[in-house]
Amino acid sequence: MDEKRYGIMSITQMLDKSIYIHKQNLGTSALYLFVMSILVAVIGLIFSFIIIVPVSLLMTSSIILGNGTFESNFFISMLMLTVFLTLFYYSLESAKQSGIITIGSNAFLRKKVDISDAIVSAFKNIFRVISVVTAGIILFLPVIVMCGWILTSIVSNGGYSLEGDTVSIVGIIVLSIVFFIGFAFFMTIHAFAIEVAIIEKLYFFKALKRSRQLVKGKFWRTFGYIASSFLLLFFINISIYTIFGLAGGIIYFVLESTGAQEELMSMLLMIGNVVRIPIQMLVSYFVAPIGGIFTIVLYYNMRFEKEGYHIALNIANLKNQQ
Structure with a gap:
């Protein structure tokens, strides 16, 4: 495919394009x-201390949930709190993803890429992103409620302990599998909802509907492409961590073979454990954008296939060159 022209891409071309964009804007994405x-x-900690902690204490003490045994109230409270925390932080992470979408989209369309644009995009689109996440929660809520009700029934009938009857344990496993399949299906058909919200400036259910339109007829391909990108990121991260692990192991072996003191070895192990988390975070800053950029490339490729959007982009480029 001519780099100066837009066109429908294969999976290999999309991966190459994503890696190229990532390499060209590595510093901008990592700093962002x-x-x-x-x-x-900071926002998460403030929110947790102001709202999450008091609410969890009230729920646990059965002030809000006043019926049933303490065990069932505690289980339901923790389940609801977990779901709420997950959705809250997913909304924050989705808002943070707005900047990566802006960086990837601008780079794909050969526009200027700037960190200030990414940060402005994250704050400017935060309500649009939250509206899409909220709409997604509303659509998926019946599944959550149904699975929660079934799980609560199983727990109340003896499945709470691992020593419960086999039927209850099998029921929990089957329910978990069904929930995971439903969640994977839901996330796939709405894979481009955030991208649509940012690029096409749509809110709530309109963004979800637009994503379904793009995925329609290409569900398994979309699922496979996105799953492949996640696996690629996983193996890249594992490879980098393995290299650091091997380096640390070699240093430890060399020092031990030279008769280093036990106090020194203990100190080095402690330092290794301390620096491990910052290193993992640093690696994620440089690797994580690949997934978001690939989704952007896939989004545009879907529009190329379904709408011929690449033709409009090529015509616009020709006009700009005249």
């Missing part, structure tokens, strides 16, 4: 994620 990670962490 670093800044936004700090902001998200």
